[in-house]
Amino acid sequence: MGNRCAVIGVGQTRYRSRRTDVSIAGLVREAALRALEDAGLTFKDIDAVVIGKAPDLFEGVMMPESYLADALGAAGKPMMRVHTAGSVGGSTALVGASLIQGGVHERVLVVAFEKQSESNATWALSTHLPFSASLVVGAGGYFAPHIREYMRASGAPAHIGTLVAVKDRRNALRNPYAHLRIPGIDRAMVESTPMLWEPIRYLETCPSSDGACAMVLSSESAVTGTPAWVHGTAMRSEPIFRAGRDTVSPQAGKDCAADVYRQAGVSDPRRDIDVAEVYVPFSWYEPMWLENLGFAAQGEGWKLTESGATALDGDIPWNASGGVLSSNPIGASGLIRFAEAALQVRGTAGEHQVDGARTALGHAYGGGSQFFAMWIVGRDKP
């Protein structure tokens, strides 16, 4: 795993449908400056900058990292961009961490963002290519069949997705940065919303958000403030078209989890991890990832959700921040998971702090469930 690496600063913007008050550069600076302030540092103290975001077609700015370099204090420093679709926020943190673990730099600023309001993600994800049939379905239309297959194969009752939609939005009410704030949300409200891509209802879907998230990562000798220590990092990918591919519980996700657990000494994730921030953009992905990540046996994830184990007061809270279901600046969504995991073990998560959290999982996935990025952070040094 290399040298020790710590998160010493976290910065987030308020997530909204439209941040009309800031430019893209202003948006990323808002997060970066808050992360630096949290670490008690300035741009001068940073050795390198790693930027992540989802497809350029979302904002129509090609190679935005070049344009954003000086806005993020990267003039005269190494700067690079990461892109692994929806998992990019997580991958960005891991690329930054690898620069510390490899001994290349002492302090790295990692930043990820999306300004979805500049266009429309469904449009950008459904470019109708010549020679093909026109099925404009966006991300929801892509994932709905796999959720249907999960429901069939596991025999999960239809209300499980509703429970996650309610739980994550209630958690969001405790998070000042969260986009969706729906006081009084309950099962009846979720179930009264229309099926957008059956079996996915409107309120079982993530919002489209503008926002950015940033972290300052540090080597052991350069730590300032309160560190969250990195105990394991892993990325995996797999081809989207492959005969026999399990699209409900992809092998790449299982392998990625096994790798990160091995590094962190986790043998039973439900017992050894105190809190998890997992990329759940559609409510049914909570029980699906509970199984893929080994928190429950195959076909049993929905029972964990139904029992309340993943609620804020359960034994393994998932998405105490409100998760992707409550805030979704796509490129940043993975980094937010990683950052929220760090906040929990630093004890600085505010009203959504899980008492006594010492070990946390940050998770992101992207593409057609083909790209996975995970880390485990802890209060104690590895």
Added chain:
Amino acid sequence: MPSDPLVARHVLEFPGGYTRTTGPVIGRFLSELRARRIVGVRTKEGKVLVPPLEYDPMTGEPVTGEFVEVGPAGTVTTWAFVPEPRPGHPLDRPFAWALIRLDGADTALVHAVDASDPTKVRAGMRVWPVWNDRPTGHITDIACFVPEVTEIVADVRTEYRLQAGGALRVFLRGVERGVLLGGRCDTCAKVYVPYRLTCPECGSAIPETLELPDTGTITTFAVNNLPDPRAPEVPFVSAYILLDGSDIPMIALIGDVPAHEVRQGMRVKAVWVPEHERTASMANIRWFAPTGEPDVEQP
């Protein structure tokens, strides 16, 4: 009424128009306007009056004679909407009369805000002047005020020339004659469709094509209810279809069956467009329709 001989039109208009001496303060204000600047005057109490007066209207004292450039932007303090403009109005379309406190001024100026409907105006909104092309030293040198620029539209457009080559060309040539071409991996024996040159599992070459039937089984599907101008009419069913003899499902539209009757395991067959309409495109397959055979049990 006009036909009533005891009703007449009577116009009073001094030939050439009244002259109006401006005095030193208003004269300076209008001269500055002609030069596309807006000035106010400072009172003895230090307040900046815009438009300027020769006296402080609160105390009656003379003003100091110090002119201060203000604006050009300002903030709307209150407004009234004019849905039907009259001939003497500054704009010939609906607009708002507004009191605008220009930056650096202590009083508000009355002017027109170009806004198409009342929802576009609010107290506190930031506005900027639009200048007339030919200023003459008149308050109408400012044509109107408009909202601050907060957003632009970027004309981003890329155009490609896509040429179907390699495996795709082979596959589309098959589709053109109503045949679905796949290929079997030499090493792992999996059958891929559409035809591709290499196996994504083991990387081996797939040298030969294999004709597949246009029948298969729905493995799973979504019912799409979100309308999009480029998509089929909602609700439409997008399904993964495992063609008979293949090892990987294809995504396609399901038709000739109500959306709520589609099932996992349902047997389907391609519905091709008539031969004379066919091109080298997947649009050749209108959709897949149920065959009526018994469902295939899913593992």
